[in-house]
Amino acid sequence: MKVLVTGSSGFVGRRVTQMACNQGWDVLTHGRTADLSRQPSIVCALESNTDWSSALMDVDCVVHCAARVHQMNESPEEAQHAYQDANVLGTLNLARQAVNAGVKRFIFISSIKVNGEWTKNGQPFLPTFDAQPEDPYGVSKYQAEVGLWQLADETGLEVVVIRPPLVYGPGVKANFLSMMNWVSRSLPLPFGAIPAKRSLVYLDNLADLIITCCTHPVAAGNTFLVSDDHDISIPQLLRLLAKVMNVPSRLIPVPPRLLLWGLSLLGKRAIGQRLCYPLQLDIRATKEKLGWSPPVSLEDGLRHTVLAYQQQKEQQ
Template sequence: MRHILLTGGTGFVGSAVVARLVVDGYAVTAAVRDQHAGLPANVQRAVVAGLDADTQWSSALVGCDVVIHSAARVHVMNDTSTDPLAEFRKVNVEGTLNLARQAAAAGVKRFIFISSIKVNGEGTTLGKPYTAFDTPAPQDPYGVSKLEAEQGLRQIADDTGMEVVIIRPVLVYGPGVKANFRSMMNWVNKGVPLPLGAIHNRRSLVSLDNLVDLITTCIDHPAAANQSFLVSDGEDLSTSQMLRRMAAALGRPARLLPVPQRWLCAAAGLLGKAAVAQRLCGSLQVDIRHTCETLDWQPPVSVDEGFRRTAHAFLNE
């Protein structure tokens, strides 16, 4: 039986990974800050003070075959740190590489790193998706820190022989989702008219179930070693389509006003909300053919099923 150490095990993605690993019969140790963190009864706890260059992982790594590293200092809007990149580096670069070095020294065979599509950049030209082989072009401190962690992990793999797998998700949604996706669900559920009925962009999304399925596929798949994978649901949606499909999942009408996109962008610019307009009106597509062909993998959950599961959890909270 493979023994897996998972970081970030109480987070949005990590908690779903824990649940899947338990069902699949793995021995799981979850790194947590709080001894009383909510975890399944048969999951071991490894209490660590934080995630930085000084964290000691020796006891958590005993007998460990695979590390799944999903913990991170996450991207936040309107970061108030005086030096955001330095803060991201402490956790996402120094903390990650410290764990990886100790994992390699402890005999861990494979290190799965949950990175971010922000390593590729912030947006694509319509119909020209990112691929796993594009030259990285991160545009914010979070994306830069994830790229630097990837580069450091590849060097550790070269130096030690420990296999490294890098996964770059796009926007993840699913039961319990927070932030912008949840806000949009709330607006749609309340029947708020939204001026987003004429947006013709394309954005890739990934359901939590599809991301977890890919992560668990990478635990044992021999072809995953030392590869980077992009992941999505395999169907790209415009913002208008996404809201209509979301409304259908919620059992609500989609009240979308067909305001021209250029008007929205102009208004957002005047209000200092250009970044919000970019996320709503811009495109960000990924090509997952390398992932699917290398791993003989397909996203098991469709967009509509992913939305249905997300809406069901939202309505029952």
């Protein structure tokens, strides 16, 4: 089994590469810069005119983790053009060349943002839906999905789409890292009264599903949602992190409407919505079709994440 993992130096791609190697597969890695720790590897950008021919020789499955994510200091027009070129045109260019090279299966790591930014109470997202992406990143992932399904119909390429929510694990950055920093300092946080629940996915759970989809006979032609199968509110998450860190949890019960109003005044309405609104995924179809379940529990995932965080702080 020969696999090309794009974006293999990224948070998800690196773990997928490790797991694929543990399976004894022949793994070819890809990144924008050279990774001297991984051989063989290919260095190129994800663009509409990238030549992937040398990377696709004798490959059985492409795991496409590479993507353009949020960048600061861009106008909406610049962001939309950049996402379109990388996430849509770059992805479809790779997929077409994969077909020409005889690749059998193409696994696309999409995003739950394709479904939307939040769910209604008691109505978790399903794999089948009316797409409601709201930002340029979500739109680009949706457009890539549409193009891949068209290519699958035309050529017989076995396409698998996976839509994860927020991914956490050892080495996590961005908002989750900020939360751990807040909790570790025992800062008073105004999130104690938020009831909305969210789905998260631990890095190893996502990577395990990706590896499963590389070879599973019924995976092709499906869109899979993935999570830890244990939804949690922001206050519950912060208390769990504090418990694992063995520090006091100081949550102030500010009413969600007041919190959202205050953040809106500060120009942070989108952050307020992510904090105060639910975002839940129904993964029953994933579990039933693949006979799969998340191998790592939410609490164990948080414990591994915090341990890596604490070890890194000690080394600084």
